Amino acid sequence: MSKEISQAVIRRMPRYYRYLGELLDEGVERISSNELSARMKVTASQIRQDLNNFGGFGQQGYGYNVQFLYEEIGKIMGLNEQHNIIIIGAGNLGQALANYVKFEKLGFVIVGLFDVNPELCGKSIRGNKIEMIDKLEEFVKTHKVDIATLTMPKEKADAVANQLVSLGVHAIWNFAHVDLEVLDENVVVENVHLSDSLMQLSYNMTKNKREKETLE
Amino acid sequence: MSKEISQAVIRRMPRYYRYLGELLDEGVERISSNELSARMKVTASQIRQDLNNFGGFGQQGYGYNVQFLYEEIGKIMGLNEQHNIIIIGAGNLGQALANYVKFEKLGFVIVGLFDVNPELCGKSIRGNKIEMIDKLEEFVKTHKVDIATLTMPKEKADAVANQLVSLGVHAIWNFAHVDLEVLDENVVVENVHLSDSLMQLSYNMTKNKREKETLE
Structure with a gap:
């Protein structure tokens, strides 16, 4: 496994895992990167790029096997061990x-x-x-x-x-x-x-408020 | 205030606020960006760059007034309001x-x-x-x-x-x-x-473990 994977990619992996888990719960067996993209509100190219860090997993014309991808991402994050x-x-x-x-x-x-x-x-x-x-x-x-x-x-x-x-x-x-x-x-x-985290929220709400006041 | 400030900068602001609060508790009145840099383990240039997003606050040859900077960052994050x-x-x-x-x-x-x-x-x-x-x-x-x-x-x-x-x-x-x-x-x-957050931790510890096993 490459050591070059950025923490930004790693930070996104739990989100993939979560969405794939939800798809599994819904009984979805396979999904295209476009469908996954619409659902997760990230670009399909971002998804392909992220997953390519670990070897891809997708098949042209088929998309991703949800169960397989879920398990592979789980393994990548070490969730196959207690x-x-x-x-x-x-x-x-x-x-x-x-x-x-x-x-x-x-x-x-x-x-x-x-x-x-x-x-x-x-x-x-x-x-x-x-x-x-x-x-x-x-x-x-x-x-x-x-x-x-x-x-x-x-x-x-x-x-x-x-x-x-x-x-x-x-x-x-x-x-x-x-x-x-x-x-x-x-x-x-x-x-x-x-x-x-609370301060970051406060910053963003304060910024919104100030911008609104400037517009009024 | 500029709207162009990135969330990456915003994410770092609470940390500045925390360190400045600690300096205040210790009775430190002013600090150079080099001293702050050593303490926070980020480069002095990063500090200057981050703070310049909001107008700077530092004075050549003097450094930063801790109380002033603490209060200004607080205001930026909206902490002057309940x-x-x-x-x-x-x-x-x-x-x-x-x-x-x-x-x-x-x-x-x-x-x-x-x-x-x-x-x-x-x-x-x-x-x-x-x-x-x-x-x-x-x-x-x-x-x-x-x-x-x-x-x-x-x-x-x-x-x-x-x-x-x-x-x-x-x-x-x-x-x-x-x-x-x-x-x-x-x-x-x-x-x-x-x-x-726990999965990210798990990823990083699993990666360390795998690298160690590869070396052995």
Whole structure:
């Protein structure tokens, strides 16, 4: 597989996967790039270009086999394997993520939740007991942990991230509002900065409003 | 203000705002683009280019006044005004967002939560009583609502989004795992697709793993 695939292409792949999943649910067996294009509101040429990064998958005059393409994109994104997730920070957001049934359908299985708040100790979220953070090291050493989710205050996020990396965790899903300083370059970090997203929304609505005021 | 500013630049602005806020907390009064560059791990030329979209703000030989730049970026993103938010879907994620104290500090104030589940009726989250969805229309007509957050199942997201738009809401923060079909082009939509983010992380870790296996 080429190493040259841009993150912009990668960011679009989950969307393809989602639309193909919907087509499957509707019982659609094959689809042309033009039909897929109309549905996804991207150009057919963009679709062909994106998928060509991974070898194409389409057949001239036939289009795409929906099931096959769905499975291939799943494989490309590693969804053919189960990924075990732990959540550090079992507050509202951590609990919300642990309750998200959808992740499990994609092969992302929550196997542990940790917090510092003794009031949460022993509380169960979908079968996972919340453990105190001092159990984290032992847990990671004795369980398969693929992804660590940080839903904790930013102040301690770096220390915990680096502890996890030293214990062999190589993927971090970071909700803490900070750019992690992870020292190991093999570690992949995916950030979800909710405040940033809200500010971007605010920018776009403010811009619309200002433009409207200028026109009036 | 120019209309030509790309969304890529806009996406970077919250990060500037965050770093400048941290500098303020540390009591730093001014900073050169080189120092800011080292801290943010982007090039000084990128910083100058980004900020020049809005008029610059820097002074040759002085650098940036941290407080001034922080406030100006805040204004650009509309943070000098309060934005009222309602949340449609008061499950785990909706409640987590309603509990997020940080948003309020940025001027995003949750003013209402709605759900269809009668068990949630009357429950309070930080002073906001969860209301049943049949109260939504009346609420939007009688309150200032700037942003509607959709933390509800995707099946009903389009219908609710279009109802809100017809009631005059022009910004939607969408967590439902669907591309909204909003008919009014003045409406701004910002998506947070958590599954997509997790799949992107999975792609990057799978790619790393495959490359490592190839090397071995």
